[in-house]
Amino acid sequence: MGIGDVKVAAAPDKIKTAGLGSCVAVVLYHPYQKSAGLLHIMLPDSSLSRSPIYNPGKFADTGIIELIRLLGYPPARLRAKIAGGSQMFQYESTEDTMRIGPRNIEAVRQHLEMFQIPITGEDVGGSSGRTIEFDPSTCELHIRNMKLGNCII
Amino acid sequence: MNFEQNMTSYQIDLLKEAGNIGAGNAATALSKIVGEAIEMKIPSVKMVSFDEMIDLAGGPEKEVAGIFLRIEGEMKGSMFLILSLSQAEAYAKVMTNDPSFCINTLPLTDMKLSALRELGNILSGSYLSALSEFTGIHLFPTVPSLCIDMAGAIISQGLLSVSQSGDRAVVIDTVLSSPGIEGAFSLQAQFFVLPDPDSFERLFLNQKAEYHD
Numbered sequence: 001m002g003i004g005d006v007k008v009a010a011a012p013d014k015i016k017t018a019g020l021g022s023c024v025a026v027v028l029y030h031p032y033q034k035s036a037g038l039l040h041i042m043l044p045d046s047s048l049s050r051s052p053i054y055n056p057g058k059f060a061d062t063g064i065i066e067l068i069r070l071l072g073y074p075p076a077r078l079r080a081k082i083a084g085g086s087q088m089f090q091y092e093s094t095e096d097t098m099r100i101g102p103r104n105i106e107a108v109r110q111h112l113e114m115f116q117i118p119i120t121g122e123d124v125g126g127s128s129g130r131t132i133e134f135d136p137s138t139c140e141l142h143i144r145n146m147k148l149g150n151c152i153i
Numbered sequence: 154m155n156f157e158q159n160m161t162s163y164q165i166d167l168l169k170e171a172g173n174i175g176a177g178n179a180a181t182a183l184s185k186i187v188g189e190a191i192e193m194k195i196p197s198v199k200m201v202s203f204d205e206m207i208d209l210a211g212g213p214e215k216e217v218a219g220i221f222l223r224i225e226g227e228m229k230g231s232m233f234l235i236l237s238l239s240q241a242e243a244y245a246k247v248m249t250n251d252p253s254f255c256i257n258t259l260p261l262t263d264m265k266l267s268a269l270r271e272l273g274n275i276l277s278g279s280y281l282s283a284l285s286e287f288t289g290i291h292l293f294p295t296v297p298s299l300c301i302d303m304a305g306a307i308i309s310q311g312l313l314s315v316s317q318s319g320d321r322a323v324v325i326d327t328v329l330s331s332p333g334i335e336g337a338f339s340l341q342a343q344f345f346v347l348p349d350p351d352s353f354e355r356l357f358l359n360q361k362a363e364y365h366d
Contacts, residue, residue, distance in 0.1 A: 002204035002213075003309060004320065019213030019305015022313070042309065042316050050318050050351075058316055088310055089221050089298040100313055129306025131214050146216055146302055 001038055006057040006066050008037040011137035018131040020084035022101035024108050024124070026064060027081045027134045027141060028117065030073050036136040037071045039063045043100065044107035060107035068115065075115040081141045081153060082108055083132050085124045101125065121153035160323070164357055165198045168325055168348075171284055172196030176327035176344055178283035179276045186275065187247050187340060189331045196327040203312050206322050209345070210235050213305030217241075220273030221300065221310060224281065226293040228355055230348040231311030232281070234273050234297075235304070240341055244272055266299060273297040280344060288356060311347050318350040 001007055001017040009015045011034040017025050020040070029036035039057060046059040056062035068075050085105035105124045112119060121141060123130070128147040134140070141153050176193050184191040199209075207213050210233070218241035220234040236244065248268040277297055285292045300307055315322045325346040348356065 002202075003207075003305075003312070004203065004316075017213075019207065019303040019309070021302075021306030021309045023309055042313060048317050055320050058320075086306065088300050088302065088306055127300075129303035131303065144214075 001040060003040055003042060004055045004058040006037065006039050006063060006070060008035065008067075008070050009136060010035040011135070014133055014135045016131070016133040020130045020132065021086055021088045022084070022104060024060070024082060024084040024101075024104040025130075025132050026060075026067065026108055026112075027132075028064075028067055028071060028078045029081070029134070029136060029139055030071070030077055031079055031139060033073070034136045035071065036134055036139075037067045038134060039067045041104060041108070044103045060104060061111055064108070064111045064115070075117055078115075078117050079120045079139075080112050080117045081121040081134070082112075082119060083123045083130055083141065083143055083153075086126050086128055086130070088127060088129070090127070123151060123153055160200070160353075164353075167357065168198045168323070169196050171287055172198065172325035172327050172344075172346065174287045175280035175284040175346070176329060179280040179344065180329050182275050182279040183329055183340075183342065186272070187244070187331065189340065191329050191331050191340075194328045194330070196325055198323065198325050200321050200323050202321055203309070203316070206312060206324060206345075206347075207305045207308045209324065209326060210304040210308050210343070211237070213303060215304045216302065217304045217307065218269060218299065218301045219304070219307035220270070220277065220297045221307065222273075222277055222297040223295045224292050224346075224348075225295060227290045228288070228292060228348060228352040229314070230346060230352055231314070232277055232294070232347070233308065233311060233343075233345040234276055235307075235343045235345065236269075237341070238301070241269055241301070243340060244342075245269055248272060270297060270299045273299060276342070276344075280346075284346075290355065308345075311345070314349050315347060322347050323350075323353075 085101040131144040331340040
């Protein structure tokens with residue numbers, strides 16, 4: 001799955017996205033139905049789009065709505081796991097895009113709370129890239145991190 | 154301006170020429186650093202999806218050394234110098250005169266990191282000063298920043314401002330390499346310049362003015 005994609009999968013299939021930096025991956029899953037969806041957002045809010053037509057998966061607000069719609073379950077039944085939101089480059093700039101990782105995390109948390117979807121696991125922030133894979137049959141999120149090693153949440 | 158539909162072959166040629174001049178200047182600088190002849194491939198100008206852009210740098214999970222800077226001033230954009238880990242190691246060895254340097258022994262000492270950062274400084278500086286001269290546009294690059302990690306995590310930083318305008322990016326892609334002797338180690342470096350979409354108008358406006366002079 002690539003940047004800005006929104007996809008769903010059911011066990012035994014797994015869903016994966018590679019090379020997350022400041023982007024945030026949001027996994028929404030139904031703990032009993034063994035189905036899950038993944039979203040790979042770049043920016044915190046669709047109001048940042050300068051074009052009226054855009055891919056909803058690029059933004060935290062529209063992406064989460066789209067993912068809930070694709071899954072088709074009442075939001076309150078869903079659980080979330082999130083990863084990403086790093087700050088890859090450290091330097092001074094006047095541009096907002098430099099602090100986009102933390103802003104993405106904040107926006108994702110806010111929108112999940114709005115739909116009352118609890119976050120059951122997260123591996124966010126820091127300054128390293130991540131590749132993640134979610135297994136709907138175990139509800140485990142496997143995270144590969146080149147600098148800090150691998151983990152499961 | 155909707156650059157996705159309106160880019161003419163004339164404009165693509167202009168961007169190619171800009172890449173040619175910039176990377177040519179950087180090749181000369183690199184040649185002085187490593188003391189070897191450096192060749193430059195003809196730059197390519199492509200309109201790519203974000204995933205294709207990351208594939209150009211080796212794929213989302215490929216571990217690379219990326220030097221990134223933002224171009225500010227009259228034209229805005231992002232610039233990357235991407236080196237494979239073995240290439241980064243080779244450059245750092247040449248620059249620090251230390252053959253024992255190994256990039257896998259993380260964390261890197263300050264000396265090695267600053268050698269790579271300096272390489273980024275020199276190459277991006279020479280690229281952009283030539284680009285600025287060619288286009289007649291004042292460019293103010295930020296201080297380059299180095300990151301060794303997955304290509305997807307590095308390149309996506311440069312796609313953020315592009316993504317506010319659309320789902321595709323225009324990239325000027327240039328590869329520098331030393332021909333080397335057969336079997337010997339060949340140095341390589343890849344440049345990406347990603348102009349912000351709203352900067353195209355400014356870029357082409359200047360060129361048109363010059364063209365009609």
